[in-house]
Amino acid sequence: MKTINLKTKQQNHPIHIGENVLTMLPGILETAKTGQKIAIVSNQTIWELHGETLLATFAESDYTLHIILIPDGESYKTMDTVQTILDTLIEKHFERKDVLLAFGGGVIGDMAGFAAAIYLRGIPFVQIPTTLLAQVDAAIGGKTGVNHPSGKNLIGAFYQPICTLVELSFLDTLPKKEVLCGLAEVVKYGIIGNTGLFKYLETHSEKIATLNIKDHHRLWEYIIRWSCGDKATIVSADEREAGLRENLNFGHTIGHGIESASHYTLYSHGEAVALGMKAALELAETGRLLDKKSTKRMTSLLKKLGFKTKLDSSVTTEAVIEGMRTDKKIRNGKLRFILPTALGTVVTIDDVTMDDVRIAVDNLHA
Numbered sequence: 236m237k238t239i240n241l242k243t244k245q246q247n248h249p250i251h252i253g254e255n256v257l258t259m260l261p262g263i264l265e266t267a268k269t270g271q272k273i274a275i276v277s278n279q280t281i282w283e284l285h286g287e288t289l290l291a292t293f294a295e296s297d298y299t300l301h302i303i304l305i306p307d308g309e310s311y312k313t314m315d316t317v318q319t320i321l322d323t324l325i326e327k328h329f330e331r332k333d334v335l336l337a338f339g340g341g342v343i344g345d346m347a348g349f350a351a352a353i354y355l356r357g358i359p360f361v362q363i364p365t366t367l368l369a370q371v372d373a374a375i376g377g378k379t380g381v382n383h384p385s386g387k388n389l390i391g392a393f394y395q396p397i398c399t400l401v402e403l404s405f406l407d408t409l410p411k412k413e414v415l416c417g418l419a420e421v422v423k424y425g426i427i428g429n430t431g432l433f434k435y436l437e438t439h440s441e442k443i444a445t446l447n448i449k450d451h452h453r454l455w456e457y458i459i460r461w462s463c464g465d466k467a468t469i470v471s472a473d474e475r476e477a478g479l480r481e482n483l484n485f486g487h488t489i490g491h492g493i494e495s496a497s498h499y500t501l502y503s504h505g506e507a508v509a510l511g512m513k514a515a516l517e518l519a520e521t522g523r524l525l526d527k528k529s530t531k532r533m534t535s536l537l538k539k540l541g542f543k544t545k546l547d548s549s550v551t552t553e554a555v556i557e558g559m560r561t562d563k564k565i566r567n568g569k570l571r572f573i574l575p576t577a578l579g580t581v582v583t584i585d586d587v588t589m590d591d592v593r594i595a596v597d598n599l600h601a
C-alpha cells in the first residue's frame with residue numbers, strides 16, 4: 236500500500252493505493268469526525284460487480300448507508316441526475332458532517348463530487364474510483380461537474396475529497412477498452428514529465444498492451460502510483476489551473492476535436508487523446524521544438540501499447556478543427572498547445588496557426 240498526499244491551501248487529501256485499501260475507510264471517517272450517514276453514489280454495473288466488497292467494509296460499523304444508483308453512461312452526467320442525488324440527501328435529512336461517497340468511474344466521481352460540493356455548501360466527500368481513467372486522473376485533483384447540452388463539463392466546482400481510495404482489484408473486471416482509455420493519460424504523464432514512467436512503459440510494453448490488469452497487479456500498481464503521484468504534484472502546485480496544471484492538456488486540444496468530430500462514438504476519450512498526442516508531437520517536430528528521434532520514440536510507444544495512430548477517413552480534418560473551436564483551451568481566438576521539447580519536458584505555445592494544425596491533423600489520415 237502506498238499513500239500519496241495531494242496538498243491544497245486548506246489541507247492534505249491523501250490518496251491510498253493498493254490492495255484491500257477499503258479497510259481503511261471506517262478509520263478515516265472516524266478521524267475526520269464525520270456524521271453517521273453515508274450516501275453511496277454508484278451505478279448498476281459497478282454495484283453488481285463490487286457493491287458487496289464496499290458493503291463489507293462497513294459490516295462492523297454502525298453507519299446508516301443510502302445507496303443511490305444512477306443510470307450508467309456519460310449521457311446521464313447532467314444537472315438532472317445531480318438533482319436526484321440532492322433530492323435523496325434532502326429526503327434522508329443529510330447534515331453538514333454526513334458523507335457522500337462516489338463509487339465508480341469518472342462519470343460518477345464528477346457528478347457525485349459536484350453534488351457534495353453544493354449540498355449545504357459542501358459536505359465531506361470520498362472518492363473510490365473503479366476505472367483506470369478515474370484512478371489515475373478523474374478522481375484526483377478536485378474538478379467536479381456535469382455536462383450541459385452546449386458542451387462537456389461546462390458546469391462545475393473545484394471540490395476536494397477528504398480522501399481517495401484506489402483499490403487495484405476493482406480493475407480486474409474493467410473491459411479492455413476502458414483500460415486502454417486510462418492508459419492514454421498514463422502515457423501523457425510519461426511524456427510531459429515522468430521519464431521514469433515512460434521508460435517503464437517502454438520496458439513492459441508487451442505485458443501492458445495485453446490490457447490484462449488482473450494477472451499483473453504489481454506492474455499496474457507501479458503505473459498507477461506514478462500517475463497519481465504526478466497528478467497530485469501538479470494539482471498541489473496549481474489547484475485552479477493558473478499555470479502548471481495546463482500541462483495536463485497535452486494531446487487534449489486535437490483529442491477533443493477528434494472526439495467531437497466523431498460524435499463521441501468512434502473513439503474513446505483515450506484513443507482520441509492518443510491521436511491528439513501523436514499530432515501534437517508532429518506539431519512540435521515541425522516547429523523545431525522536438526527532434527525527429529524523440530518524436531519517433533514517443534509515437535512508437537503509443538503504437539506498441541495498441542493505440543490507433545491513424546485517423547479514420549470518415550473524420551475529416553475540417554470537422555476536427557471545428558470541434559476544437561468550442562474547446563475551453565482557446566484563449567482570445569488563439570490556439571494554445573502544450574508541446575514537448577524533449578521526453579519529460581513541455582512548453583506552452585500560444586501562437587500555433589490553424590494551418591499548422593491542419594497539416595498535423597491531415598497527416599493523421601496518412
Ligand SMILES: NC(=O)c1ccc[n+]([C@@H]2O[C@H](COP(=O)([O-])OP(=O)(O)OC[C@H]3O[C@@H](n4cnc5c(N)ncnc54)[C@H](O)[C@@H]3O)[C@@H](O)[C@H]2O)c1
Nearest residue numbers: 280307340341342343365366368369372373378405408409
Ligand atoms: N474531474 C476530472 O479531472 C476529470 C478528468 C478526466 C475525465 N473526467 C471525466 O470522467 C468521465 C469518464 O470517466 P471514465 O472513463 O471512468 O468513464 P465511466 O465513468 O463512464 O466508466 C466507464 C464504464 O466502465 C464501467 N465501470 C466502471 N468501473 C468498472 C469496473 N471496475 N468494472 C467494470 N466496469 C466498470 C462504468 O459503469 C462505465 O460503463 C468523463 O465524464 C470525463 O469528463 C474528469
Ligand SMILES: [Zn+2]
Nearest residue numbers: 420487504508
Ligand atoms: Zn483526458
